[in-house]
Amino acid sequence: MKKRLQPHIMCGVGDVGKYVLISGDPKRIEKIASLFSEAEKVADYRGFVTYSGELEGTKVSACSTGIGCPSAAIVVEELANIGADTFIRVGTTGSLQPDIDIGDIIIANAAVRCDGASRSYVPAAFPAVADCTVTQALLAAARKHKQVIHSGTVLTSDAFYGDMGTMKKWSKFNVLSVEMECSVIFTLAMLKKLRAAAILAVDSCPLIGIQKGEFEPNEKRGELDERVQKAIREEIRIATEAVSVMEKEKKNKN
Numbered sequence: 034m035k036k037r038l039q040p041h042i043m044c045g046v047g048d049v050g051k052y053v054l055i056s057g058d059p060k061r062i063e064k065i066a067s068l069f070s071e072a073e074k075v076a077d078y079r080g081f082v083t084y085s086g087e088l089e090g091t092k093v094s095a096c097s098t099g100i101g102c103p104s105a106a107i108v109v110e111e112l113a114n115i116g117a118d119t120f121i122r123v124g125t126t127g128s129l130q131p132d133i134d135i136g137d138i139i140i141a142n143a144a145v146r147c148d149g150a151s152r153s154y155v156p157a158a159f160p161a162v163a164d165c166t167v168t169q170a171l172l173a174a175a176r177k178h179k180q181v182i183h184s185g186t187v188l189t190s191d192a193f194y195g196d197m198g199t200m201k202k203w204s205k206f207n208v209l210s211v212e213m214e215c216s217v218i219f220t221l222a223m224l225k226k227l228r229a230a231a232i233l234a235v236d237s238c239p240l241i242g243i244q245k246g247e248f249e250p251n252e253k254r255g256e257l258d259e260r261v262q263k264a265i266r267e268e269i270r271i272a273t274e275a276v277s278v279m280e281k282e283k284k285n286k287n
Contacts, residue, residue, distance in 0.1 A: 039111035042096060043076040044083055046115045050092035052276045053117045054269075055108060056124055057100050057214065058256075061265065065095040065123060068273050081108060088273055091280050098122075101191060102150035102217035109221045109229075119167060119279070121272045122218055122231035125256060125265070126187060126210040128238045129200055133183055133209060135238060136260030138268055140171050141187040141231040144215035145203055148191045151220040161189070161219040166279065167230035174274035180267055185209045187233070189216035197239070204240060211239065232272055234264035 036045035054065050059082040066072040069086025075094070076083045081104075085094040096112060098105040109120060126139055133139070144161040146152070151161060168184075175182045188203045188211040200211055215231045222229035236255050237243055253259060 039114055041079060041107050042081045042083055042111045043078040044115055048075045049083065049085055049094035049112060049115060049117050051117055052091065052093045052119045053112050054095045054121050054123050054272050055098050056122065057098050059097040061123065062095045062097045065269050068269065069093060088276050089280065091276065093276055098214060101213050102148040102189065105214040106150050106217045106221060109218055113225055113227055118227050120218060120222060120227065120229040121167060121275060122214060123268055123272045124212060124214065124231065124233050125236040126212040126233035128210050128235045129188065129204040129240060130209055133235055135235055135243065135258060136264045137235045138180060138182055138264055139187065139209050139233045139235065140168060140175070140182050140184045141215050141233060142168050142184055143186045144219055145186060145188045145208060146216040146220070147199065148189050148216050151217040154220055154224060159220065161216040162223065163219055163230040164222060164228035167228050167275065170275035170278040171230055171232050171271060173278050174271045177274060178267065178271055180271060183209055187212055187215055189213060200239060210235060232268045234261055234268050236261045
């Protein structure tokens with residue numbers, strides 16, 4: 034029987050592991066896969082790049098989602114259709130708090146749903162909460178790497194060039210940062226009885242005017258900032274280590 038492929042990610046059953054690290058940027062997927070053993074590119078279609086390999090004998094995958102909740106929802110839906118059940122978003126975010134600086138790392142335990150895609154699935158009052166086990170594995174991996182982490186709620190927005198007033202409002206409610214995918218990833222995982230969490234590198238501080246906006250060709254801002262590049266490398270290491278933490282805990286229970 035021929036393998037049936039998902040229409041957007043172009044992967045089928047057997048192509049991906051149960052653990053999938055997801056990121057908006059296809060290039061970041063290559064960085065994640067560089068830590069896999071026997072890494073292999075499975076598919077590259079419409080900006081959705083997928084690699085699979087192993088971490089300490091466990092099959093794992095990495096897949097890009099593009100920018101925003103609609104495309105992230107497509108990726109999670111299609112990966113779940115072919116057997117993935119645990120998702121870690123490895124992304125970037127803009128700080129909404131004065132004590133969170135560029136190059137810091139945030140582990141999101143919930144998301145404010147200021148997006149439209151998740152509302153296509155559930156009412157506005159439904160919470161978008163990260164899985165406790167995956168979140169705790171990320172925190173444990175961060176401690177192992179002696180990485181300082183901020184943990185709490187993030188704001189998910191559809192508009193990158195969005196309303197500053199909205200960000201200021203949620204900042205007053207102690208929301209840590211703003212990003213564009215967590216809410217629908219967490220919501221879908223809850224609806225489908227999957228597991229999802231997120232680790233995010235801070236690349237901007239929009240409320241104090243440090244934006245990921247226009248820059249000169251040789252200027253290193255946003256993700257090009259060396260502090261952000263270091264944080265991205267660290268969050269990738271933490272995310273892969275979290276998979277190992279979960280696998281070890283599962284074996285110890287058995």
